Amino acid sequence: MTTATEVRMAITKVAPVLILSASLSVVSAQTQGPPQMAAEAHPIADIATIKMSDPNAHGYGFRLGGGRVQAFNTTLLDMMKWAYGIQTSQIQGLPEWARTQKWDVEAAPNLPGMPNKAQAQGMMQALIVERFHLATHNEKKTLPVYLLERGKAPLKLTKSTIERPVPGIGFAEPGVLIARNATSRELANVLQERLLDRPVVDKVQLSERSDFTLDFQPDASQYDGLWASLPPRQPAKPDLYTAIQEQLGMRLTPGKEEVDVLAVDRVEKPSEN
Secondary structure: OOOOOEEEEEEEEEOOEEEEEOOOOOOOOOOOOOOEOOOOOOOOEEEEEEEEOOOOOOOEEEEEEOOEEEEEEEEHHHHHHHHHOOOHHHEEOOOOHHHHOEEEEEEEEOOOOEOOHHHHHHHHHHHHHHHOOOEEEEEEEEEEEEEEEEOOOOOOOEEOOOOOOOOEEEEEEOOEEEEEEEOHHHHHHHHHHHHOOOOEEEOOOOOOOEEEEEEOOOOOOOHHHOOOOOOOOOOOOOOHHHHHHHHHOEEEEEEEEEEEEEEEEEOOOOOOO
16 A cells, blocks of 8 residues: 655745645655554644745745645635635635735644644644634635536546555646546545635535546636746647546536635734744
């Protein structure tokens, strides 16, 4: 069984190209590190540092590696989106500094082993509450969403034969998403986190784990506009919506749904350490 020992959930500048991946990457190099943390564990940050980012820093995002969770060059809004798995429209009441001031965060868990993404998100939630004095409450609101649905043709997925406790899903390069041992829910999460500007609701509801590749031409609205000036790929690739339909047998449909919203009651700038 292959264990991912380093996970990149980030947009990182590595000359001469930018490497982007989301969730548990299946494309980053595997390095020696701590074993996977027990799936039932609930780690918290035992040691954590928070500092303002270098204003000249490039790239931003999140990394899991060496038993640590890192956020680099990220705003509090970015951290909350990643930690809670939600979109900007699902966070209401943040002050302007929380949307613009960027931070570097590093946290080590209080338990042995490498946390998976869900455990790392829980650590980040607790850290944000403690260090930013964040207080929130949950609401339900009807918002614009994308519905990930089955297309008219059968699904074009390969049943996974990989034995691993977590999925591997990430970007090998802009416009190339590789998934191993993934569900439709995990696909929806990656589309929401990295490509689209609204929540993605999984209507496919596919619990069986599958392997697939999505090959498309990014546009200026995706990847937070990072690839707006990217020249067309050769040979030519379809746009995201066409690729999802032709290559996966699914479709993305604009709609409105009642979704969870995180309303901010209190938040403060943290003390650096």
